[in-house]
Amino acid sequence: MRWWVSGAVLLALLVGGAGGYAVATRDEPAEPGRTTFAEPAPVAADHPRLPVQLYEPDPDDDPLEPDIPLEQVRLTALNAKGQPSRYSVSVPIPKEWDDSFNGVSRWTFTKEGNDSMSYGMRLDIIAGEEETMDRAISIRQAQLRSADAQGNLGDVEFSAQDDSGFTVTFVEDGYRRVSMELFIPDADGNAFAAIAVYGRERDLSGIEDLVSLVDANITTIQRP
Incomplete structure (x- = not known):
């Protein structure tokens, strides 16, 4: 995030804000041997200027389009010993996108050759934590607010929230971003997986379409 502040604004802040205060001035002595000073008086700022926030230009990768080809894959979280856990999902992901796995329960999918500030998809298996859907959503929003603080x-702002997720906009490393975050319940109604599809504002129609397709075709799997 970049903030540019004019020298005039910095000077105004030093003397008491946009309006400012006149500095004390020496008066002629009212009586021999006695010196007095006029009281500081507020003065109006002459065309005050405020800081202007500038954003980095979006990467010029083609926008994420609706109806991209998908393939159904099975993803399984690992336990503390690095072995397959009881928890898996069968989920549609974009064909030919690169994927990375954090070795526990998070996968990230991005299009090969795209800038890192373009678009992508993230999936976390959060089963086993036994959090209600409301609680899982609240925890994620608290994480975003903490990152902002x-x-x-x-500029973290939430919108379009329902009982399965929300949309959030924010600035990351100077770039304006939008993310649709979807939470998938298990058979008991607890949060099983968390999915985010994110990108630039120009990617929004593709983001909405991909989230909708994932929501309609994901299956949670829990072995005994």
């Missing part, structure tokens, strides 16, 4: 993200 710590300066890792900026």
Whole structure:
């Protein structure tokens, strides 16, 4: 995130804000041997200027389009010993996208050759934590608010929330971003998986379509 502040604004802040205060001035002595000072008086700012926030230009990769080809895959989280756990999902993912796995329960999918600030999809298996859907959504929103407060993200704003997820916009490393976050329940109604499809504002129609297709075709799997 970049902030540009004019020298005039910095000077105004030093003397008391946009309006400012006149500095004290020496008057002629009212009596011999006595010196007095006029009281500081507010003065109006002459065309005050505010800081202007500038964003990095979006990467020029083609936008994420609706109806991209998908393939159904099975993903299984690993347990503390690095072995397959009881928890898996069968989920549609974009064909020919690169994937990375964190070795536990998170997969990230991106299109080969795209800029890292273009678009992508993330999936976390969160089964076993036995969080209700509402609780899982609240935890994720708290994480985003904390990242905003710590300066890792900026301008975090939530919208379009329902009982299965929400849309959030934010600034990351100077780039404006949008993410649709979807939570998938298990048979007991607890949160089993969390999915985010994210990108630029120009990717929004493709993001909405991909989230809808994932929601309609994902299956949770829990072995005994």
